[in-house]
Amino acid sequence: AQSVTQLGSHVSVSEGALVLLRCNYSSSVPPYLFWYVQYPNQGLQLLLKYTSAATLVKGINGFEAEFKKSETSFHLTKPSAHMSDAAEYFCAVSSGGYQKVTFGTGTKLQVIP
Amino acid sequence: EAGVAQSPRYKIIEKRQSVAFWCNPISGHATLYWYQQILGQGPKLLIQFQNNGVVDDSQLPKDRFSAERLKGVDSTLKIQPAKLEDSAVYLCASSSETGRGHGYTFGSGTRLTVV
Numbered sequence: 001a002q003s004v005t006q007l008g009s010h011v012s013v014s015e016g017a018l019v020l021l022r023c024n025y026s027s028s029v030p031p032y033l034f035w036y037v038q039y040p041n042q043g044l045q046l047l048l049k050y051t052s053a054a055t056l057v058k059g060i061n062g063f064e065a066e067f068k069k070s071e072t073s074f075h076l077t078k079p080s081a082h083m084s085d086a087a088e089y090f091c092a093v094s095s096g097g098y099q100k101v102t103f104g105t106g107t108k109l110q111v112i113p
Numbered sequence: 114e115a116g117v118a119q120s121p122r123y124k125i126i127e128k129r130q131s132v133a134f135w136c137n138p139i140s141g142h143a144t145l146y147w148y149q150q151i152l153g154q155g156p157k158l159l160i161q162f163q164n165n166g167v168v169d170d171s172q173l174p175k176d177r178f179s180a181e182r183l184k185g186v187d188s189t190l191k192i193q194p195a196k197l198e199d200s201a202v203y204l205c206a207s208s209s210e211t212g213r214g215h216g217y218t219f220g221s222g223t224r225l226t227v228v
Contacts, residue, residue, distance in 0.1 A: 034216055036216075043219030043221045101217070103155035
């Protein structure tokens with residue numbers, strides 16, 4: 001079985017501050033891991049993915065995530081938050097065939113001016 | 114390239130009525146998914162197609178939900194009869210690869226409200 005746990009359903013940061021969104025995964029085989037972003041009334045957009053190559057993955061919009069096997073974590077970070085980063089972020093894991101992907105419950109990021 | 118198209122964007126129906134959603138994936142994408150996203154939750158996979166065959170429908174409530182993907186392109190998802198708890202956003206996604214580790218492209222979704 002596979003699952004992801006996102007710590008914190010809501011996160012608030014000041015504009016220009018560090019963004020840290022936490023994700024821990026569970027998988028019986030080496031996982032593939034993803035972060036998606038969802039803006040209001042839109043579908044999900046892939047931010048970045050880990051596919052067993054480099055453990056530090058860089059994505060779009062200045063986001064990056066680090067795969068830490070010992071901690072079973074894949075936290076999403078961005079050095080400096082912009083107002084346009086306000087959205088909901090979903091961590092996801094795939095460990096089965098045919099790309100079966102399980103999503104977390106999401107973290108809403110609020111950016112305060 | 115054109116994205117994943119879904120229609121309608123919004124639908125309001127009364128309980129026990131039927132409803133259908135349509136999805137047109139990115140051209141050439143063999144894999145198509147339907148997800149249900151209830152407010153405050155992450156997307157939950159309902160059904161996965163590989164071309165026009167079903168790969169996974171283990172979480173599809175088959176007594177009321179059905180889906181088809183004729184000719185391996187467009188897909189429709191139907192609910193009959195609808196229940197209040199079916200109120201959610203229904204997301205369609207497609208992918209060009211069959212292996213693990215490939216991200217999806219999502220459509221904008223259909224927001225269903227059952228009253």
